[in-house]
Amino acid sequence: MTAAGMIARGMSFRRNLSAVLVGALPILAVLALWYAVCALALAPASLLPSPNAVFGRLLTLLGDRTFLTNAGVTLFRLFAGFGIALVVGVGGGILAAGSRTVAALLRPVIRVLAPVPKIALYPAFVLTLGFDHSSKIALVVADALFPILLATYQGAAAVEPKLVWSARAAGASQTRCLFTIVLTAALPSILTGARIGLIISCIVVFLAEMITSTDGLGQLLVRAARNFQTVDMFEPIIAISLLGLLLNAAFNAVSARLLVGFAEQQ
């Protein structure tokens, strides 16, 4: 670490603190505006319920079994889809980096499929896989797969060839090289892709539940909207936002753990 880096690190705590305070301002401003609009009765409560009502209801719902069950269903679909996408994406990316044939086969398919709105495939999944978990999980996989696959491939293709040569010279087989050397060296890039995939999973699972479902957070939103229960419409949205923030924080903690020893990432 350079001297400048050390000074920067010493100063960073105070700067972080002030950054957090500054960053709280717009969020507080939005809340204050919301309070003001409600306090001045500028909007009828049926259209914009007061923040007290919304957050109070959130607290009751957090102890409510039905709400938690629905949140659990959403989480299960999210993790199942993300897990499959992670395994397939990382595996496919590493294989494509290791073999020219696989890369030549995969590249045009990815080029065609990646920009296609995956949500358009959802009706096809519903028709073939049914209304239950599997169609939602399939959609999450379809959406989360590409960022992970591409990030893995790009990361693995950029691995220093000397690392692989040394391992080969030391007698490691080609496959072993791929999964011990290349996979490890491409880890920062893979984690970046996985993080994008995780947030995308969060969003997609919610949307799929909104379009056709019988349970889950997205369905709660649609049900509240149909019954014109404005307060209840806010809760699933807040819940998915909190869920995304928590997952993101957890992911950052895990990747900081995994990336010990790598050059610092921006």
Next chain:
Amino acid sequence: MARLQSVPGVSALIACLALLLIWDALARAFAVSGLPPPWDALRQLPSLLSDPETLINILASLRRMAIGFFAALACAVPIGLMMGRSATVAALFNPLFMVIYPVPKAALMPLIMLWIGIGDMAKVLVIFLGVSLPVVYHAFQGARAVEEKMLWSAAAMGLSARARLLRVVLPAALPEIMVGARTGVVLALITMVTSEMIARQTGVGNIFFTALDMAQYDTVYAMIIVIGVLGFACDWGFEAVRRVAVAWAEPSHQIAVGSA
């Protein structure tokens, strides 16, 4: 084979053909009415696309998408550039965007419909929200990576802060902004379809889901093809623009990926 691959578009065509064949095989294996063979869906395309009502719907969708997309670019690029050049502005906006980011923008549809009605405005607003964040993020990254020396030189030559942002930071960050905009185009399409699925009234998503409800499965799959081609065409067209507009920059190998 290598010569064939060097012709642009050929590998994409082969990939499309392969996908159709896989689809055909799956249709035979499943043999359910919910998964017709691709040829049935393709046969629906001419009649679907020659129906003026469908075309009007698709054009209306594309118009909403374009308005939302360009409005988002106009707002998001300045915010991103300022965030990239000023730590205070970055600290100001970062947490807010972090909170908004995991919210599916199309999920706001029911609330926005309550507030401003079911018309075009609601859908344009949702598309605007969906496109903004990735563009802000990429403009931010691009502006942050501008070489300091260029800014110092510009300042030494007497350019004001605003002129520096416009004449140094913006061009330097342009390649990165284009990456963000390309993700944004795909996102705009996704948000458009999703918002029309949720508020079924007009547009591509509406045709799509009405066909699903009426069990016209051939039409459903034909619409999947239409939306897929739209996505591919948007991305391809944007890449062409990018190649001309920032020809001086390193070619980006990134393939657009995004989600609502």
